[in-house]
Amino acid sequence: MQLTNRAKKIDKSEMTLAERMYLPAIAGGMAITLKHFFKKKPTINYPEQKRYLGPVFRGHHILKKDEEGRERCTACGLCAVACPAEAISMVAAERKEGEEHKYREEKYAAVYEINMLRCIFCGFCEEACPKQAIYLRHDEFVPVFMNRDEVIYGKDKLVEDMNHRYLREGWK
Amino acid sequence: MQNQILYVWYLLTAVTILAALLVVLAKNPIHSVLSLVVTFFCLSAHYVLLNAQFLAVVNIIVYAGAIMVLFLFVIMFLNLREYTEETKSNFAKLGAAVVGGVTLVAIIAALKKVQYPMPMRYDVRTGFVETLGEVLFRDYLLPFELVTVLFFVAMVGAVMLGKREKGERHF
Amino acid sequence: MEVFWIKAIIVLVIFGLSLVVAMYSTWAERKVAGYMQDRPGPNRAGWGGLLQPLADAGKMFFKEDFIPLQANKWLFIAGPCLAMLTALMSSSVVPFGDTIKIGEHEIQVQGIEVNIGILWVFGVVSLGVYGVMVGGWASNNKFSLLGAIRAASQNISYELAMGLSLIAIIMLTGSLSVRDIVLSQHGAAWNLFYQPLGFIIFLVCAFAECNRTPFDLPECEAELVGGYHTEYSSMKLGFYLFAEYINMFVSSCVISALYFGGFNYPFMDKVAEALGSDATGHNIATAIGFGVFFAKALFFVFFFMWVRWTLPRFRYDQLMNLGWKNLIPLAILNVITTGIGILLDIRWFSWVAMIAIVIIAVAQSAMKPKSARGILEAAPSR
Numbered sequence: 001m002q003l004t005n006r007a008k009k010i011d012k013s014e015m016t017l018a019e020r021m022y023l024p025a026i027a028g029g030m031a032i033t034l035k036h037f038f039k040k041k042p043t044i045n046y047p048e049q050k051r052y053l054g055p056v057f058r059g060h061h062i063l064k065k066d067e068e069g070r071e072r073c074t075a076c077g078l079c080a081v082a083c084p085a086e087a088i089s090m091v092a093a094e095r096k097e098g099e100e101h102k103y104r105e106e107k108y109a110a111v112y113e114i115n116m117l118r119c120i121f122c123g124f125c126e127e128a129c130p131k132q133a134i135y136l137r138h139d140e141f142v143p144v145f146m147n148r149d150e151v152i153y154g155k156d157k158l159v160e161d162m163n164h165r166y167l168r169e170g171w172k
Numbered sequence: 173m174q175n176q177i178l179y180v181w182y183l184l185t186a187v188t189i190l191a192a193l194l195v196v197l198a199k200n201p202i203h204s205v206l207s208l209v210v211t212f213f214c215l216s217a218h219y220v221l222l223n224a225q226f227l228a229v230v231n232i233i234v235y236a237g238a239i240m241v242l243f244l245f246v247i248m249f250l251n252l253r254e255y256t257e258e259t260k261s262n263f264a265k266l267g268a269a270v271v272g273g274v275t276l277v278a279i280i281a282a283l284k285k286v287q288y289p290m291p292m293r294y295d296v297r298t299g300f301v302e303t304l305g306e307v308l309f310r311d312y313l314l315p316f317e318l319v320t321v322l323f324f325v326a327m328v329g330a331v332m333l334g335k336r337e338k339g340e341r342h343f
Numbered sequence: 344m345e346v347f348w349i350k351a352i353i354v355l356v357i358f359g360l361s362l363v364v365a366m367y368s369t370w371a372e373r374k375v376a377g378y379m380q381d382r383p384g385p386n387r388a389g390w391g392g393l394l395q396p397l398a399d400a401g402k403m404f405f406k407e408d409f410i411p412l413q414a415n416k417w418l419f420i421a422g423p424c425l426a427m428l429t430a431l432m433s434s435s436v437v438p439f440g441d442t443i444k445i446g447e448h449e450i451q452v453q454g455i456e457v458n459i460g461i462l463w464v465f466g467v468v469s470l471g472v473y474g475v476m477v478g479g480w481a482s483n484n485k486f487s488l489l490g491a492i493r494a495a496s497q498n499i500s501y502e503l504a505m506g507l508s509l510i511a512i513i514m515l516t517g518s519l520s521v522r523d524i525v526l527s528q529h530g531a532a533w534n535l536f537y538q539p540l541g542f543i544i545f546l547v548c549a550f551a552e553c554n555r556t557p558f559d560l561p562e563c564e565a566e567l568v569g570g571y572h573t574e575y576s577s578m579k580l581g582f583y584l585f586a587e588y589i590n591m592f593v594s595s596c597v598i599s600a601l602y603f604g605g606f607n608y609p610f611m612d613k614v615a616e617a618l619g620s621d622a623t624g625h626n627i628a629t630a631i632g633f634g635v636f637f638a639k640a641l642f643f644v645f646f647f648m649w650v651r652w653t654l655p656r657f658r659y660d661q662l663m664n665l666g667w668k669n670l671i672p673l674a675i676l677n678v679i680t681t682g683i684g685i686l687l688d689i690r691w692f693s694w695v696a697m698i699a700i701v702i703i704a705v706a707q708s709a710m711k712p713k714s715a716r717g718i719l720e721a722a723p724s725r
Contacts, residue, residue, distance in 0.1 A: 016711050018704035026654065033379045033653040043382050202418070202480065229462040237469025238499060241476070245495050248480050248488060300458060301519060
């Protein structure tokens with residue numbers, strides 16, 4: 001029964017002297033390795049060079065701010081509900097008088113924590129968010145943990161830095 | 173310079189005799205073989221002192237490099253952990269002592285008869301390849317060729333012994 | 344006395360050189376392996392990974408030095424020492440260059456010049472197997488023992504063919520001294536052009552004697568865990584590996600001295616004439632010759648690596664068949680044709696054997712029916 005036409009028929013007849021000497025075959029093989037010796041290497045030297053992972057890569061989480069630098073998150077909890085790994089938890093708080101430049105809405109997340117050991121980087125939080133507050137960056141990984149204390153990411157690590165704003169292609 | 177060579181000779185001879193004694197006295201056969209290799213090395217060094225480098229190197233190649241490797245090869249296959257001295261019976265020990273003693277007496281008797289002719293002149297080139305070749309292929313050509321035939325016969329015999337007969341089991 | 348010190352310096356330089364070359368061979372091996380597999384190889388320690396050998400040595404020295412409980416302790420230690428000793432001894436008779444003129448003295452760039460030089464190399468190489476055998480047996484491990492025994496039988500088998508191919512060269516030159524053999528290939532009259540078959544046999548045997556792929560069965564990790572150095576760790580293992588690289592460098596040197604003219608190169612007479620015959624000119628010519636020799640030797644080191652990263656390993660019976668049933672008869676054929684050539688006073692006569700083999704091979708390939716030619720053939724598609 002022939003399933004594909006890639007099957008190879010093997011010649012089992014007696015080898016000729018040239019084949020038994022191996023030397024022509026060895027020379028052929030060595031020519032191949034020498035050709036590869038001078039080929040351009042496809043290696044990317046990782047820490048110095050990084051490969052572009054594409055616009056849809058889901059990496060480090062970020063809590064976006066708006067153009068005036070106010071946090072967009074209102075601590076509605078939809079991301080926590082959507083999260084299949086139950087990695088997100090938050091504590092809501094009411095905006096005080098004089099804090100209008102910090103938070104856009106009247107309610108905000110006083111504490112916003114993601115457990116990176118639980119997170120599976122599915123991006124459901126990003127989809128669930130009604131305020132476009134949480135995103136998974138396409139250009140940055142979550143770094144390796146050396147310690148259990150580093151596992152839970154709070155607002156200090158998640159909120160966007162206004163000096164280095166995160167912009168996706170097509171947002172500008 | 174003469175004295176230095178003499179000291180070297182004394183040292184070498186001492187090492188040779190020590191190693192040769194170890195060959196006989198060592199409990200472990202592997203140690204015996206290795207000391208035999210050391211003995212051959214010392215003998216080669218003696219050849220070098222006599223300015224016979226060719227003999228020295230051939231001694232190393234043939235004896236230390238090939239024959240002793242085969243010895244070692246065979247001994248390594250023996251299971252040495254179960255090897256004990258007690259397996260030899262008293263009769264065998266007695267026989268060995270008698271044979272060894274007779275040989276010793278024979279050697280001493282032979283050595284007593286020997287007269288050492290002093291070499292008339294010392295030729296530096298005595299041990300060189302060219303001299304050796306001339307001696308072998310001019311003065312002793314027939315014995316040399318006969319030895320070749322002997323080796324050939326031995327080789328054929330070894331092949332015949334080692335050959336697998338028809339119907340014998342393949343390993 | 345002055346001569347003594349200059350000679351001592353030369354010996355030390357040769358000694359250091361073979362160590363440094365062996366050290367950087369480990370780096371080059373990994374680099375070559377990388378390049379042949381389309382990756383850059385070690386490049387983290389220093390520029391281009393050049394400090395990698397130092398890092399490796401540091402790692403080796405600081406690892407735990409472990410001696411198995413049931414091992415024969417002294418022989419276990421003696422194994423790597425013997426391997427290292429024999430590896431370093433063989434480079435002493437290789438002529439690295441012509442002579443240096445200092446004052447009225449003319450000093451050869453060589454460890455020692457003895458009239459049996461090539462036999463010395465041969466003898467020391469045949470002793471190299473002791474390191475492997477002693478180490479493998481003393482480990483008290485079946486795999487080590489099997490590796491050691493493989494090494495021993497392989498070395499003995501290939502020594503014969505190697506010696507026979509050497510004899511043809513000795514017949515051509517009429518001398519056992521490596522320097523004489525090199526000097527007889529003055530200019531471009533390299534032995535390679537007179538001994539093509541002998542060169543191929545010698546090269547194959549050199550691979551086998553160095554335990555390099557495709558003949559690295561003593562350390563065949565697919566069958567024998569690690570071969571004879573299974574039980575070794577720390578710098579003892581390092582010595583074994585290092586000895587292998589020194590052997591590789593020395594055999595490269597010997598190949599280039601015996602078959603590729605050593606420090607001879609085409610038009611060397613014209614270069615020497617242009618430099619003048621006074622001491623400085625002569626020394627510069629010697630330096631150029633040294634460079635040429637070194638380049639040839641390094642090419643063969645590269646060749647060893649090139650083959651290693653191209654060919655798979657032989658099976659053990661194939662190895663023995665190749666050694667005993669193919670190489671030895673071929674080497675004897677080579678000796679006979681060379682002898683006929685000397686009788687007829689035609690130096691290149693051993694080409695006859697080579698050409699005859701090639702013609703038979705080509706004719707047989709051509710006579711083979713077309714349908715059967717080519718090992719793989721695509722089945723007809725439906």
